[in-house]
Amino acid sequence: MNFDQKIKQQVVALCKFAGVNPRTFTSLIHYYGSLDRIVNSDAGTLMAIENMSADLANRISHSNEYMETAEEYLKTLSDREIGLITRFDKEYPDQLLELNDPPPIFYSRGQLLDKDKKVIAISGTEEATNEGIELTINIVEKFVKENVQLVTSIRKGIDAAAQLGYSTNNGFSCAVLDNGFDNIIPEDSVSLAIDIIKNGCILSEYAPDAKFSDENYKESNRLIASIAQAVVITEIYNNSEKVLDLLRCCNEIGKLCFIIIDPESGALTDEESLNKAVTLGAIPMVGLEKIDDIIVSLV
Incomplete structure (x- = not known):
């Protein structure tokens, strides 16, 4: 041995x-x-x-x-x-070791993130509107053009739109799952996971046969917040608890967070959710041209 x-x-x-x-x-x-x-x-x-x-x-x-x-x-x-991958392997993301509870092991399929390239997380409500999806895709195209890698979940709505946008534009993305590889939920996310593996990877802290749990997203969010160099939110509402939890994770570890606002359609959020996000440290940014500033901030 x-x-x-x-x-x-x-x-x-x-x-x-x-x-x-x-x-x-x-x-x-x-x-x-x-x-x-x-x-x-x-x-x-x-x-x-x-x-x-x-x-x-x-x-x-x-x-x-x-x-x-x-x-x-x-x-x-x-x-x-x-x-x-164990925390003792060279492939293990260095950022995870900054957590109080870094996963001792995680499971992977596909090619792992390049440690020498920038990483962004893009997230938002699961009840995405057409405007939210369009804004997300426009943002994705800018990040892909600058060779920025993506890490987020494959939850329906904005996260799935970001992953699909990366896949369509041949960008490198990583999906962090809320369950084991054998129990991806919802089922229509399975095809998305397969596409991601072709030019990226899927990760899970849970064994392949692990069942879905409503609370698993909290563990996954801490990994997303840790691996990403910053988090971008495109659409968030009062029922977006998983997104707010991601922002809490970022706030706890001092990770930069941004809410992108389209100058024409305005913020894709309600006042209460925007206030909560700002309280948790999210910075409102108006206009797609601000993506260039975000890319510069990724270190």
Whole structure:
């Protein structure tokens, strides 16, 4: 077994089979300093970790017993052409390590983002209007022309429009899923995911067989906010809780956010949502020419 393979197996043994969540994994790394020390720890010592339960400590102390199962799991993923990236791999997005709870592993299909190129997130309401979709596509064309990569979800509405726009214009995009690869919802997003893989990638913090949960978007949003160098909102209303949550994530980590306003049709939002977005740090920008300023700000 080579060193990189051993690391993958240890992380899978801990996270997939022992049930260690991202925050606890980070605490374990800080406390023990290495995976070898974690997988060889005893339950008594593990109880010194904050919020550690006796049951989880027991599973972690037996994590070496999961190594063979982890090896088989990795082979199954490889056979399905699903990548598994750990926080110790060179391909792992550096920005994620700035989170308090970076995902120890995530699953991927397609080509990962180029770390040397700029990345923007474009998001908005799931109940998109024709005007919102048109504005989004116009913005997408500008970002693609400047070779800026996209990261966002494939939720219906503005996010899906941004992904489709990137695909149509041969731009490189990354979709962060709210569920496992085998359970993409809604079903009509499956074809979009397939298109994205052709010239980009899809990522998920969840195992391929993981079911959809209404709360998963909060975990996905923190990844989008972290990976992107800035976030652009094109349409948002009072029922756009997932978009507001993305803005909260950005606010927590100090990520730039912008709301693009068409000078002819005005802001595609209601007053309450605009006020909430501005309170969370979003900066209103009037006119498509402001996209050039946003691109310059991406660092």
